[in-house]
Amino acid sequence: MSVLLNFVIGFFAALIGVIPPGLLNLYAAKISMKEGRKRGLMFSLGVCITVMLQTYIALVFARILDMHPEYVTILQQVGLGIFICLTVYFFFIAKDTRRQIPEGIERSKTNRFFSGMLLALLNLLPLPYWLYVSITFAGFGWFSFNQLELLATVLASGIGTFAMLAIYVWFFRKKEQPKKKGINMNYIIGGITAIISVITFFKIFNSF
Template sequence: MNFFICLILGFCIAALGSITPSFLNLTVVKYSLKNGKKSTFYLIAGYATVLFFQANLGAYLANILMKNSEYITLIQKIGTGILFLLSINFFRIYFAPKKEVKEKEIPKSKSYFYGILMSLLNMMAIPFYFTFISLLIGFKYFEYNMFNAFYFSIGSTIGSFTLYTIYAIVAKNIEHKLKYIATKMDFILGCLTGIVGIGNVIYLFTK
């Protein structure tokens, strides 16, 4: 597959995932306002480093699934159960009493490693890449091999780095809007995962 196609696909999918308000975006905005843009770029580099491997792993798992189609139904059932558990958890977080969290200032020298830690805590990244790459493989827009996965991961790294950098640059202008959306994010995610879970149940019973 063409190098540039894999690069663009990775860039677009990562940008789509990075543009959605999340704790990573909020951290970038807060970090930029508190420590300045230079330190924030190291934080984002930490994010991007982990996302490179997460994209690669997502592509590998998607390829395994598509090659072993007899396990798809089982995986769909397991995935549906996970979706309902995630939905319940998101609603629990949203409706639970909010505790005031004291912010800790992170030394500039540790920004990169802090970014790596924060990105590792983002448990949605691998399922996100897995889902989208499975769709690309299914529609024959992506052919998995070691090089294509590598090119895709480079594109995703550039895409996520670019989007998070934009968040850092415009932090002052979007801080309040992003915070408002973030307060509703758990409820939105609970609804979305619940709807997708119900859709999966309907699909499994009707196919």
């Protein structure tokens, strides 16, 4: 019963965590629009592998970090630096997503899989998120840190994340000969990372 409970908590926590438009789900949507849904799904699968690893690490250290909240502050500081770098990248360095893809160029699905893994590595939010979720539910006696239950949660986090990313991918169709320029999605992603940077900054500032 505890394994099933951990799985359900892990699935819905992952699903809810990816619902708000963020870096990874909007990037998956952008790939779907530019290159098709298959490559968007491959990117999402790569993201899920990394998310499962991050979930495992977070759960292993959940109780330790709960007794030492200063470690969570360190994670927030590292995350702040990463999101500032991402904001600069998407606003000033990344290529304009409104440019058409030249005919005859094929992008590797394998490359999209690994790009999903690498981009997810830059997102440290799952670490404090899963620390909070696991410790909170453990306090109610609904979450177990035994090895089998922990693995069930890790698997559920991957499935839940992929399910929500797949929804984003599915509802963004591949662009075909657009008649007019739309919005550069890099600006949207950059704006989101900027907002996250500001929120993280104030959280760190208030902790001092």
